[in-house]
C-alpha cells in the first residue's frame with residue numbers, strides 16, 4: 089500500500105501523519121483492525137482538548153514518572169496502536185525508568201506479536217517480555233485469550249503502564265492489586281476511571297514529555313518522588329479535565345462559526 093505524503097502546509101498535517109502511521113501499522117499487522125477505530129475515538133477526544141497537552145496532563149505525567157521510578161517492579165504494556173505510534177520513545181522511556189516492555193494484546197494473533205516484536209527491536213529494544221515462548225500466568229476475572237501475562241512482567245509487577253487499554257483488563261489488573269497508570273484521551277473511559285493515574289493526552293505528545301520528565305525526576309530522591317505520587321488525585325484530575333473540555337467547547341460555541349481558527 090502506498091503511504092500518502094501529507095504536504096507540510098496542510099492545516100491538519102500532524103493529525104493526518106498520525107493516521108498514516110496507524111494505517112501503515114495495520115498493513116504491517118502491528119495494529120488490529122479495531123485499533124483503527126480506537127484511533128478515531130481518540131482523535132475525537134483530542135479535538136475537544138484542543139489537540140495540545142494541558143497542565144493537568146503534565147501533572148499526571150509527573151506523578152506517573154515518579155510512581156515508576158519508585159516502583160519495585162514496573163512494567164510497560166505495549167499494544168499495536170502504541171507500538172505503531174511511538175516505538176522509539178517507548179524504548180527510550182523504558183530504559184530511563186527501568187521498566188521493561190511487555191507485548192500484551194487484546195486481539196492476539198501470532199503474526200501481530202511477531203510484527204510488534206520486530207518493530208520494537210527495530211526501535212532499539214533489547215529485551216521484550218510477553219512473547220509466546222516465554223513463561224506466562226493468567227490474571228483472574230478475564231476470559232481465556234486476554235488473561236495471559238508474562239510471569240516476569242505484568243505477573244510480577246507492582247506498577248503497570250497500560251496505555252490505550254480496554255476497560256475490562258484495567259479493572260482486572262486493579263482487582264489483582266496492581267497500581268495502574270494509563271494514557272487515554274477519553275477521561276470517561278473505564279480505563280481512565282479505574283486507573284490510579286490517568287494521563288488524558290495523545291500518546292504522541294505524552295511519550296516525549298515522559299522521556300523529558302524522566303530525565304529530571306530520576307535525579308530526585310525517593311521521598312520527594314513519593315510526595316509527587318501521594319499528592320496526585322486522579323478523580324480530581326479527571327473532573328478538571330472534563331471541565332476543561334466543557335470550557336473549550338463553550339469558547340468555541342461563542343466564536344463566529346466561519347472564523348473559528350484551525351486547532352493547531
Ligand code: PTJ
Pocket residue numbers: 118119120122123124126127128129130131133167168169173192193194195196251252253254255271272273274277289290291292
Ligand atoms: O493491539 P491490541 O490488540 O491490544 O488492541 C488495541 C486496542 C486499542 C484496539 C484495544 O486496546 C482497544 O479496543 O482499546 P479501546 O477499548 O478502544 O480503548 C482505547 C482508548 O484509547 C480509547 O479510550 C481511545 O479514546 C484512546 N486513544 C485512542 N488513540 C489514542 C488514545 N489515547 C491516547 N492517545 C491516542 N493516540
